[in-house]
Amino acid sequence: MPRRVDDKLLVWGEIEENTIAQARKAARLPIVEGHVALMPDAHIGIGATIGSVIPTENAVIPSAVGVDIGCGMVAVRTDVRQDQLPDDLKPLLRKIAHAVPAGVGKGHGRVTKAAEAWLGSRKPPRDLSDKQTKTTLEQFGTLGSGNHFLEVAVDEDGRTWIVLHSGSRGIGNQLATMHISKAKKDMKRALVSLGDPDLAYFV
Known part of the structure; x- marks a missing residue:
């Protein structure tokens, strides 16, 4: 059974506190629909936590897609x-x-x-x-x-x-880096402040 950390974050398994802290930043995004879920293998990533499920509404977070897309x-x-x-x-x-x-x-x-x-x-x-x-x-x-x-x-x-x-x-990393950078620029233009700039998203 999952452990409910708060109303926006569910955790399966024993997860390190710094990983939970990172996932909380994603869970607080206004585009998240429902709750973020951390799987038992979750660990720190770039912006988005690796091993997390981040349901969004009408938005894409490039760092949640990840640097190894297709893995x-x-x-x-x-x-x-x-x-x-x-x-x-x-x-x-x-x-x-x-x-x-x-x-x-x-x-x-x-x-x-x-x-x-x-x-x-x-x-x-x-x-x-x-x-x-x-x-x-x-x-x-x-x-x-x-x-x-x-x-x-x-x-x-x-x-x-x-x-x-x-x-x-390497192409996955290159494409992810390119899209994360573009999303950051979009956030800056829209004057959106994020807990972690690597959680920048497209709407």
């Missing part, structure tokens, strides 16, 4: 059973590592047809710079660094799964 996980069950896997998985893992580069700034070193087709059919609402487009295309289908991973797993029924945790690479 997420997927698990896909394959038709391969555990007894069909080779005894030594190292060759398979080497193939995966070759096909899916990982690490800070790592990419394919070239633009694949799949990347061009994907980005071509999903034009961003704003034009990316030539450098951002090139980086996006070269890093399409890669992992990045940190806590992102790709693994082969087996469930209790002996079925094989591919589990992926990927992010938006």
Whole structure:
């Protein structure tokens, strides 16, 4: 059951006080509809608390969208059973590592047809710079660094799964930073004072 910190903030789990203090700033925004909720993994972020749910009405808070937009996980069950896997998985893992580069700034070193087709059919609402487009295309289908991973797993029924945790690479941070900056300028023009400038929002 959640703990109600006040009428605008609910908390699940044991959360550090500085994280709760940050979330309170978001909860006090006039655009928040209902209450802010902190999940058990909540921790300090830029403006918005990571691991929070911030329901807004007719507004977007770029820092709540986050610097790793698109970060997420997927698990896909394959038709391969555990007894069909080779005894030594190292060759398979080497193939995966070759096909899916990982690490800070790592990419394919070239633009694949799949990347061009994907980005071509999903034009961003704003034009990316030539450098951002090139980086996006070269890093399409890669992992990045940190806590992102790709693994082969087996469930209790002996079925094989591919589990992926990927992010938006550096482009997510660039886009978030750009939009946070624009929202701050909007707040300044509208003479809106915020408890944390990084909670600037668009209406």
